[in-house]
Amino acid sequence: MQPVLFSLISREHLEDVLDNLQKFTGLNIQLLDGSGKLLMSFGSPQDYCSRLSEHHIFSAEECFESHRKAGSTAYAIGEAYVFSCHANLNNIAFPLVNGDELVGNIIIGPFLMDEPDSTLVSSFAESIGVSPLHSLELYDDLFSLPIIEPQQVNRLRKLLEHLLSSLLPSERAMLHQKQQQMYQQAKISETIHVFKGQTSPTDLKFFYGKEKDLLVKVKTGNIPQAKALLNELIGYALFSEGGVLEQVKPRAVELVSLLSRVAMDGGADPDRIYELSASYISSIYRENSIIDICITLQEAVENFMSAAFYDKDKGNPYIRKALRFMYDNYGEHLELSRVAEFVGLSPNYFSSLFNDTVGVSFKEHLNRIRVESSKQLLMSTEYNMTDIAVAMGFPDQSYYCKVFKKITGMSPGKFRNSLN
DSSP, X not given: OOOHHHHHSOHHHHHHHXXXXXXXXXXXXXXXXXXXXXXXXXXXXXXXXXXXXXXXXXXXXXXXXXXXXXXXXXHHXXXXXEEEOTTSOEEEEEEEEETTEEEEXXXXXEEBSSSOOTHHXXXXXXXXXXXXXXHHHHHHHHTTSOBOOHHHHHHHHHHHHXXXXXXXXXXXXXXXXXXXXXXXXXXXXXXXXXXXXXXXXXXXXXXXXXXXXXXXXXXXXXXXXXXXXXXXXXXXHXXXXXXOHHHHHHHHHHHHHHHHHHHHHTTOOHHHHHHHHXXXXXXXXXXXXXXXXXXXXXXXXXXXXXXXXXXXXXXXXXXXXXXHHHXXXXXXXXXXXXXXXXXXXXXXXXXXXXHHHHSSOHHHHHHHHHHHHHHHHHHHOOOOXXXXXXXXXXXXXXXXXXXXXXXXXXXXXXXXXXTO
8 A cells, every 4th residue: 555655745756855865965864654664765774773783782663663753753843853863873853744644754864963982882782781892893883974063963954844845735834833833832831930930929910011012013013022922921821820721712812802903003904804803713712722822813913914004915025024124223213215225115116105005104104113112111111201212213302292192192201100
């Protein structure tokens, strides 16, 4: 019966890719199916591995099991995985994924990351009764193994990801999703750990402060920082609710509602926002894990922001690049001509495109970014108005106060006092 892998990608194509990869790197390559069974191998067995087998120190089954486990780990973390096998040799495992199914593994190696060391042999020789003579032979054979410095191993790992993730149509998307899940889980755990280490209890004031921070990032187009704040908020919800999923869901729904209102304030079509909001709230109540809720919220940030800023021109890359540049440099003297030059457009065309896409002029949106960002200083610091105005890129306190009141309906001082 033909392996599932070969029904998804031709044997000939796989053989061509892996054979050329072996010849280019000089490293041995093995192709396994999802269960760890060897399908193909490229390159000659290393003397070291052959001697281990010859003296019955390790069996072929132990090699396959070591490789199978490494492939499963690579699949779980969503990227190429550098591991040390049962014989203390380094290898790289790359998972082949179709949908959410592991259909194969590619094992590249073995190799060393440093000069041969006798402890590589002695660490297992004594425990399994390898004779001194055979230990010396194994040590000599270590010198035939390729040596790749750790920095180069990391580069090779990244190169393999770029090369091999295109073998299957859904591979890259699935691995990217798993990487996102692992990253989010780590950040959420980090946030919970911080809360546990605090000497004073954290209350709802923290949660609402972070919510305000999140809305600022969304309003000003800063997607990466908005996503980072989402992870903090989920971490806080987990900590404060004791990790109970059903108690975290209402907090997540509240965030969706906030995001939807920000999107409509930004000019998004209300009908579309209502539709998106209902869909995300329904998804949240169906989710069975915190990580899935987090991923849903991350997607909501992008889609609500897209509806607010980018729908008119299907996500114009020039405007996306301009918004990011404006957010990163709003504290400087920032003119339209400078941003237009940065994105590679003439000032006149850029001005027209910006207005059509964002719905307001370049200057008005820049002022909005500055005002929204200044709120963080008003909320969390004792800086005077002059210092805040200069830090936000305004020429003086008077103009800052005038713009702040025009956008928010109140003066900066009144806004600060309203927080007390």
